[in-house]
Amino acid sequence: MVELAAEKHVRYIITVEKVSYSIRKLTCCPDPLPQYLQKKDAFESVVMEHLRMNGAYWGLTTLDLLGKLHVVDQDEVISWVMECQHESGGFAGNIGHDPHILYTLSAVQVLALFDKLNMLDIEKSVLEGQISAFLVHDDLILIHRAEKNYALGLRSTLTLYSDIASLQNEDGSFSGDMWGEVDTRFSYIAICCLSLLHQLDKIDVEKAVNYIVRCKNLDGGFGATPGGESHAGQIFCCVGALAITGSLHHVDKDLLGWWLCERQVKSGGLNGRPEKLPDVCYSWWVLSSLIMIDRVHWIDREKLIKFILDCQDLEQGGISDRPDDAVDVFHTYFGVAGLSLLEYPGVKAIDPAYALPVDVVNRILLPHD
Amino acid sequence: MHGRPRNPSKPEDEEASAAKASKLRALQSQFLHNHHSKLYDKGALELSAKLLEINPEFYTAWNYRKLAVEHCLSQPGSDPESILNEELRAVEGALRQNFKSYGAWYHRKWVLSKGHSSVDHEMRLLDKFQKADPRNFHAWNYRRFVAALKNISEEDELKYTTDMIERNFSNYSAWHNRSILLSNLLKRKAEVFPKEKILSEEYELVHQAIFTDPDDQSGWFYHLWLLEQTVTKDAPWLISCWPASGSELIISDSKSASSCTASPLSSYFSDGRVEMPVILYFNQAIKGVNTSTVTVRSVFAESKDLVWRPLSLSNFGSAQAWVAFLKFSEVKIDYSMSYEVEVSLGDSSGIVSLNGCPLTHAFQSKFMVRFQQPDSRNTDGQNIGSISWEDSNFQNYEGGPEQCNIIPPCIQLKMAKDHEPIASKWQVDILMNEIELFRELLSAADCKIGKLTLARLLTALDTLMLYNDTSNSCQMRHTEEILALYTDLMKLDPSHSQYYREEHSLTFLRQVSCSKENLLRYCWLYRNSALSDSRNLVCLRLNNLSLARVGSIENLLWVQMLDLSHNELRSIEGLEAMQLLSCLNLSNNKIKSFTALDPLRHLKSLKVLNISQNEIGKHSVDTTRYLCSSPLSHTEASDWRRSGLCSTDDAQLSKYWEAFLVFRDLTLVQLGITGNKVVNEDFRSFLLKILPTLERLDDTNL
Secondary structure, three states: OOOOOOOHHHHHHHHOOOOOEEEEOOOOOOOOOOOHOOOOOOHHHHOHHHHHHHHHHHHHHHHHHOOOHHEHHHHHHHHHHOOEOOOOEEEOOOOOOEOHHHHHHHHHHHHHOOOOOOHHHHHHHHHOOOHHOOOOOHHHHHHHHHHHHHHHOOOOOOOOHHHHHHOOOOOOOOOOOOOOEEEEEEEEHHHHHHHHHHHHOEEEEEEEHHHHHHHOOOOOOOOOOOOOOOHHHHHHHHHHHHHHOOHHHHHHHHHHHHHHHHEOOOOOOOOOOEEEEEEOOOHHHHHHHHEEEEEEEHHHHHHHHHHHOOEEEEOOOOOEOOOEEEEEHHHHHHHHHHHOOOOOOOOEOOOOOOOOOOHHHHHHHHHOO | OOOOOOOOOOHHHHHHHHHHHHHHHHHHHHHHHHHHOOOOOOOHHHHHHHOOOOOOOHHHHHHHHHHHHHHHHHHOOOOHHHHHHHHHHHHHHHHHOOOOOOOHHHHHHHHHHHOOHHHHHHHHHHHHHHOOOOOOOOHHHHHHHHHOOOOOOOOHHHHHHHHHHOOOOOOHHHHHHHHHHHHHHHHHHOOOOOOHHHHHHHHHHHHHHHHHHOOOHHHHHHHHHHHHHHHOOOOOEEEEEEEEOOOOOEEEEEEHHOOOOOOOOHEEEHHHHHOOEEEEEEEEEEOOOOOOOOOEEEOOOOOOHHOOOEEOOOOOEHHHHHHHHHHEEOOOOOOOOOOEEEEOOOOOOOOOOOOOOOOOOOOEEEEEEEEOOOOOHHOOOOOOOOOOOOOHHHHEEEOOHHHHHOEEEEHHHOOOOOOOOOOOHHHHHHHHHEEEEEEEHHOOOOOOOHHHHHHHHHHHHHHHHHHHOOOOOOOOOOOOHHHHHHHHHHHOOOHHHHHHHHHHHHHHHHHOOOOHHHHHHOOOOOOOOOOOOHHHHHHHHEOOOOOOOOOOOOOOOOOOOEEEOOOOOOOOHHHHHOOOOEEEEEEOOOOHHEEEEHHHOOOOOOOOOOOOOOOOOOOOOOOOOOOOOOHHHOOOOOOOOOOOOOOOOOOHHHHHHHHHHOOOOOOEEEEEEOOOOOHHHHHHHHHHHHHOOOEOOOOOOO
8 A cells, every 4th residue: 555655745845835934954855955846936826825824834734743843944934924913913814915814723823833822922911011021032023023013003903812702793603804704614713713822711602602503404514604505624613613612512423423424435535515526635624523523433444544645646745635636735734634633653643623733732722730 | 726637747837837827926916005005996996806807715805895895885976886786797707717716705795785786686697606516505605695685485495496406316405405494494384384294295305316326315314304304303301210200219328238138120229328319311412400490309308409410521501311319318217118209390391402492291200219227237348349340240130020120211201190192193104104115225226325214214113112102011123123234234335334333232222221121131140259248239231242332321220230341332422321330341342542431420429440451542533532521622620630639740630631530520449441551550650649549450459
């Protein structure tokens, strides 16, 4: 059987993400970058620029799962991430773009990977005149920026927590930004972010849970809004939000488990809805949901591992949606994360609800000495 | 990138791609400049439309256009009609490029919510998109949005799903929308949509789909939904309780029970405690059990002094099983007396399902309690904590059925007052008809959905008939056939064999537990030959049965000693309701983590536990991490470490927090844990600290 080409994937990620951060110590890649990795901007990468923050999260989490997070320049990444923060508190997909909760989550997750969630507190601390506790070299840029914002009179608006909390609607749902699109994806994001920041009490959790429960369908799955069709990605969001808020008793685990395990098709891959094609990204959406409701043993593990490994580009690195399709960082992340959920050797364990390595989540949420 | 082939790129392709890239980059930076400078003139607007046509997912450009619309509408003499029409055109242009663009669809909703556009126009557009891709969920979501906004009737929309399904039944999206519409119509317009008639028609429709191509999943879940609609009642009702109605219970202290002569199945060993659980078990999770909804009359306690606790893994005050403890300490016990206890519920509507449906079938139960006089000679006799699970310590239980008072809940219910038949004739007729049809299907072709559906139909029928049968016996008539179907399915569809194995186990346990006669076959008398122990402990031995799941707990509430060893259990969910359990053997199963043992936290009577030879500590992924009480799911207070003990050092606590959360409230005296990867000297020393009552750890007396 084909094995996981971990080194190739690491190299692939470093290449596609090279615009936003550079390589500090390329332990995995001793030679200079090969010619084929130095090509010009492709249309495909420009067309994705609005979601570069998501890309950073996908790439960096993959590196961490493969034990290679140290090859990137942490300071450079973090200062880029913080440049994407809007004065309202939320983050944009890239510098100069509008803030949206989709990118706020990725920013928080990237900061969590580097154990730098305190970046968000620094802003607050500066405002409250308590900077001394954080005076370490790495953080000077941030402190400088926060002081600048303070001088600009942004004191009352500059908190991420209240920005996320302000997106909650009367019915408990969440909007993605000030323009009001509502989707259970945004409920998950708000809950996941605030939990990582220990600020869940800033929203009405009960109402948020009730809204998600209103999106439950006949098949046990969940849709984007009440009445919306079940979709594995949406199910991950809703089950994840219920998991983080300790509300999984609202899920019919056997009914949803059967729907989810029937996503496995003959090739071993998983699809996202009945009668659709399999796709590596559902290795994450379906598997993480199955794990959260303790039904992952209802699918065939070996066949799924084989499907994911068959989607690798063994020459240039990266993983695609289906065998022999073009690779991208999104599917590379979901493929590696899927293997992590399947306990594939050599891949760090990932948490099914927070979509971060287990050690990162434990570091944040479990008390330590 | 979805569905793009992985071709080695040719130099000319790369050139073309780079040229397109630089054009798009120029557009994007010009656009961002316009956006930041708040330029909303015609040229700037056209540029943003052009950008969105190439890249509809560029969300900042949609935001910009909304700002522009608001700006233009606020200008004196503006023409809203033309401004908003321009937006609709921009959306259509973007959707032509990518009709899965969230940003484009939402922009259209935003324009419509400004009161613009016509129903006809939107429906024409939708027809075009839904014909091109009948499964596009954006289009379906948008359709529901337009229907609600423009007050299109649910009947019309139902007709649309019929048309879509008749055009091509393989359309899960249409079946889904149909289930949403019908749920509403069945509820709101019951006079035009009578349930019995509608369900029959819907079965007809879905048969066409399933019987045409049994491998196509489109109709599978709809059929299962219809089955649910046929047999499930929204309203909750009580299905079991302990002590059973009409029973006579002997309470003895296990430390001095050597001369117990009564039937062991009617004894409750209070083990030095001066209380006894009363357990209520409902057909679904409910909330609202408290002293004002449940009345308990006895000399021991006033109803209002009881505390009802939900037995569930979450902290939300809802559960299928509830317990309260009757305390005897307040009363001077007369050993020659029998005391009557009466439990009744249903007088108030405070007990409701999670959907807010109130309880049906008021329930009243009376049982008698007698106390066994302590034997003064034996006050420092053997403690319960020296249990050995070897076969040689178990003897066939010879006490005949007439001596014991295991009363299956179905009979309990029949004895209860105000009991009406649970099943109606139309429900039984529908099930019989479906069973016949699926038998026919299977005689023509060996298909998995046929077998699975038949197994589910037979299970539903057996369960319905259980409570309808007028005789005083309870039998699951089709068990053998159902078990055979699941065995077939494991071979037919090996990828999902664990799912069928669990259904098989649940069916088997329903059969074992549905009657007194069946249960007694698995009851054994425990006698430890090594210790002249003459206590009459009855053990339910369900060991070595390939069980992959526990179930039918409502029939097992009386069990005090349970052997589930040598099975294939990964989970023990449900065991939290077995409040009488004092000895439990889970050795040689597939338990993977301490979080999977979370149900044990509720078992305050548990003294002896064997979890040796499992897989705790072996796996990097914990599948019950979010199904237990934990700081990760905010179901455990942030100061959980401080509750309990101070002798443990924090490093161990951080390392073994899952074990701590399970064991901290238990008073185990005997624990077997060897044969799990997590066990080492450090862990053993931790266990000794958090379990101060422990007298025996694996083979070591402490």
